[in-house]
Amino acid sequence: GFRPKHILVTGGCGFIGANFVRYVARNHPDVHVTVLDKLTYAGNPENIAGLPQSQVELVVGDICDTALLNRLVPECDAIVHFAAESHNDNSIADPEPFIATNVEGTMRLLEAARAYDVRFHHISTDEVYGDLALDDPERFTERSPYRPSSPYSASKAASDHLVRAWVRTYGLRATISNCSNNYGPYQHVEKFIPRQITSILEGMRPKLYGTGANVRDWIHVDDHSSAVWEILTRGSIGETYLIGADGERSNIDVLRMILRLMGQPEDAFDWVCDRPGHDRRYAIDPTKLRTELGWRPAHTDFERGMQGVIDWYTNHRDWWEPAKVVTEARYRAQDQ
Numbered sequence: 584g585f586r587p588k589h590i591l592v593t594g595g596c597g598f599i600g601a602n603f604v605r606y607v608a609r610n611h612p613d614v615h616v617t618v619l620d621k622l623t624y625a626g627n628p629e630n631i632a633g634l635p636q637s638q639v640e641l642v643v644g645d646i647c648d649t650a651l652l653n654r655l656v657p658e659c660d661a662i663v664h665f666a667a668e669s670h671n672d673n674s675i676a677d678p679e680p681f682i683a684t685n686v687e688g689t690m691r692l693l694e695a696a697r698a699y700d701v702r703f704h705h706i707s708t709d710e711v712y713g714d715l716a717l718d719d720p721e722r723f724t725e726r727s728p729y730r731p732s733s734p735y736s737a738s739k740a741a742s743d744h745l746v747r748a749w750v751r752t753y754g755l756r757a758t759i760s761n762c763s764n765n766y767g768p769y770q771h772v773e774k775f776i777p778r779q780i781t782s783i784l785e786g787m788r789p790k791l792y793g794t795g796a797n798v799r800d801w802i803h804v805d806d807h808s809s810a811v812w813e814i815l816t817r818g819s820i821g822e823t824y825l826i827g828a829d830g831e832r833s834n835i836d837v838l839r840m841i842l843r844l845m846g847q848p849e850d851a852f853d854w855v856c857d858r859p860g861h862d863r864r865y866a867i868d869p870t871k872l873r874t875e876l877g878w879r880p881a882h883t884d885f886e887r888g889m890q891g892v893i894d895w896y897t898n899h900r901d902w903w904e905p906a907k908v909v910t911e912a913r914y915r916a917q918d919q
């Protein structure tokens with residue numbers, strides 16, 4: 584296996600990146616971490632606060648900044664690339680930053696990794712495969728065709744293709760993982776689960792898009808982190824691994840669970856207009872990751888995981904209240 588000593592984590596002040604940095608600090612105290620994050624609306628240095636300063640260092644900057652990459656990348660033996668514009672609704676309102684960060688930014692990082700011969704792991708999403716019908720018996724596999732629906736998922740698909748091209752053409756030592764929907768602490772309040780929990784805590788009614796029949800395949804963010812660590816250290820170069828934990832649920836079922844756990848009537852929400860092009864269903868077949876690398880999720884009780892997330896948002900109002908005001912104003916302007 585590959586034993587990294589110093590990793591560069593892009594987007595390490597966002598939801599999944601920060602949880603990954605915390606995972607590494609907890610489980611691999613010998614690994615040094617440099618976080619490179621632009622601190623967009625989605626990035627918050629609080630997300631990695633309290634970690635040992637001797638282990639984790641934050642550099643505020645843009646992954647598109649070649650001069651900065653030429654300074655940071657030679658010091659590392661691996662890049663784990665989480666930085667992205669990540670929200671579908673934002674990409675529908677304004678696609679431009681998605682191309683700049685997700686496509687151009689990934690290209691800049693790949694060029695730096697190539698120049699300094701650094702191991703690269705690319706974090707991607709199951710959304711690159713488009714959607715499945717609600718009653719389709721199939722799930723996504725590593726062989727599913729690319730068929731992205733939104734500007735966000737198209738930009739992530741583009742970034743995956745760039746990584747594959749750099750592997751094939753330049754021999755870059757890279758791997759890709761495409762994960763399903765994550766839940767856990769530090770997730771931005773624009774996303775489905777934190778939006779609904781924080782709305783209830785604020786005395787506002789949750790908002791369900793369309794019919795609520797859309798299905799997402801939920802995985803706890805710590806299980807995503809453990810899978811990424813296995814792929815980074817034991818995955819085969821040039822390979823793609825799908826990450827999922829058999830967590831398919833319809834949106835309306837998830838919302839009713841949240842309402843019930845928070846002591847509300849199960850119909851105490853509003854139906855709002857649907858997301859344009861709304862993907863119906865995502866579902867991951869994680870067989871390759873399980874058989875090749877022996878990975879297993881630790882969080883298999885979704886209701887228990889959800890209770891943990893509700894408790895976290897209940898106890899971290901100072902963390903989310905400023906973003907809540909801004910986010911709901913943005914949604915109101917879109918009638919969502």
Ligand code: NAD
Nearest residue numbers: 594596597598599621622623625626645646666667669765
């Ligand atoms: P997020 O929006 O919470 O965090 C993104 C982070 O990237 C922020 O800290 C932001 O400041 C930073 N960033 C954005 N543009 C940057 C730039 N140009 N330079 C440097 N930093 C920049 O996103 P997330 O939900 O944590 O997602 C992280 C990654 O995981 C993304 O690549 C996303 O596509 C992927 N992913 C997310 C999910 C999910 O359920 N959230 C599922 C599968 C894959």
Ligand code: TDX
Nearest residue numbers: 669670671708710764773774775778790791792797834
């Ligand atoms: O208020 C809402 N009401 C609602 O019904 C919001 C914010 C969302 N939804 C629906 C839309 C989706 O069907 O809930 C589902 C989940 O929505 P999001 O949290 O926006 O996630 P999704 O669009 O599925 O994308 C997420 O998973 C894949 C991440 O944001 C992506 O970064 C990741 O690639």
